[in-house]
Amino acid sequence: MNFTKMHGLGNSYIYINMFEENIPEEKLAETAIHLADPNRGIGADGMILIMPSSSCAVKMRVFNNDGSEAKNCGNGLRCVAKYSFDKGLVHQSQFSIETLGGPVQATVYPDEQGMVQNVTINMGQPQLKRSQIPMVGTQRHDQVVGEQLDISGEMVEITAVSMGNPHAVQFVESIENAPIMAHGPLLEKHEAFPDWVNVEWVEVVSPSELHFRVWERGTGVTQACGTGACAAVVASVLNGYSEQDVEVTVHLLGGDLTVTWLSEGNVIMTGPAEYICTGAVYTHS
Numbered sequence: 001m002n003f004t005k006m007h008g009l010g011n012s013y014i015y016i017n018m019f020e021e022n023i024p025e026e027k028l029a030e031t032a033i034h035l036a037d038p039n040r041g042i043g044a045d046g047m048i049l050i051m052p053s054s055s056c057a058v059k060m061r062v063f064n065n066d067g068s069e070a071k072n073c074g075n076g077l078r079c080v081a082k083y084s085f086d087k088g089l090v091h092q093s094q095f096s097i098e099t100l101g102g103p104v105q106a107t108v109y110p111d112e113q114g115m116v117q118n119v120t121i122n123m124g125q126p127q128l129k130r131s132q133i134p135m136v137g138t139q140r141h142d143q144v145v146g147e148q149l150d151i152s153g154e155m156v157e158i159t160a161v162s163m164g165n166p167h168a169v170q171f172v173e174s175i176e177n178a179p180i181m182a183h184g185p186l187l188e189k190h191e192a193f194p195d196w197v198n199v200e201w202v203e204v205v206s207p208s209e210l211h212f213r214v215w216e217r218g219t220g221v222t223q224a225c226g227t228g229a230c231a232a233v234v235a236s237v238l239n240g241y242s243e244q245d246v247e248v249t250v251h252l253l254g255g256d257l258t259v260t261w262l263s264e265g266n267v268i269m270t271g272p273a274e275y276i277c278t279g280a281v282y283t284h285s
């Protein structure tokens with residue numbers, strides 16, 4: 001089976017062009033685990049399928065390296081957009097991409113050689129209701145902003161945002177001291193999140209500049225999380241650290257994204273998308 005490995009700020013996935021390849025539905029999870037395995041496969045944060053769509057130009061499906069499927073992936077969307085334009089799956093520089101979390105709008109910026117370096121994705125509106133995260137619990141408010149959560153006897157304060165996939169954002173004084181390895185796994189599978197959750201820590205530099213780290217659901221620590229960066233900016237506005245219609249630079253481990261939460265509702269994310277390699281991989285029959 002042919003593949004293309006790509007990354008967005010070091011968040012890498014094995015991309016399969018399903019216009020040319022086929023993986024049976026019941027084999028998708030195990031194939032993602034195999035391809036992402038650095039010892040027995042290729043090595044990446046997961047697998048992303050680029051598929052025909054009946055409603056958009058192309059469709060994206062995302063699988064973490066534990067085989068779980070996610071409804072959205074910001075770094076993946078930028079790479080899907082680049083691949084689709086470069087390989088002629090689409091012929092305009094603006095087009096729609098179907099995700100399990102709903103359609104998004106991509107804009108690619110080809111350079112003089114016609115190759116795409118940067119991509120903007122209109123991610124649509126964040127979901128903020130407790131039931132939309134989803135999050136369970138007996139709290140009164142329908143939005144989860146600065147809510148206390150008990151993780152093995154330690155209280156943390158989280159703001160929950162869905163970008164099609166769930167995120168729990170914490171604001172910390174110093175990103176360097178964020179307890180990522182200690183708290184990440186505990187929060188990822190916390191009973192308050194029936195579908196588990198992506199966990200982010202944010203240090204506010206200014207209303208237009210954030211430091212960001214992430215423990216991803218189904219993967220663990222990654223270099224970058226595009227939907228997480230969007231969730232972090234939305235949470236920063238909800239907590240009064242930033243404002244809508246202000247372009248925020250988010251410093252992730254793997255590099256920077258710019259994110260704006262427009263007052264009309266949509267979240268706009270811009271950043272790079274890069275090829276690593278292409279090849280053929282042996283898959284178990």
Ligand SMILES: N[C@H](CCC[C@H](N)C(=O)O)C(=O)O
Pocket residue numbers: 011062064069070071072073074075076165166198216217218219222224225226227228
């Ligand atoms: N781990 C995520 C999927 C990948 C999202 C991330 N890599 C991004 O760039 O948004 C989840 O289970 O919701």
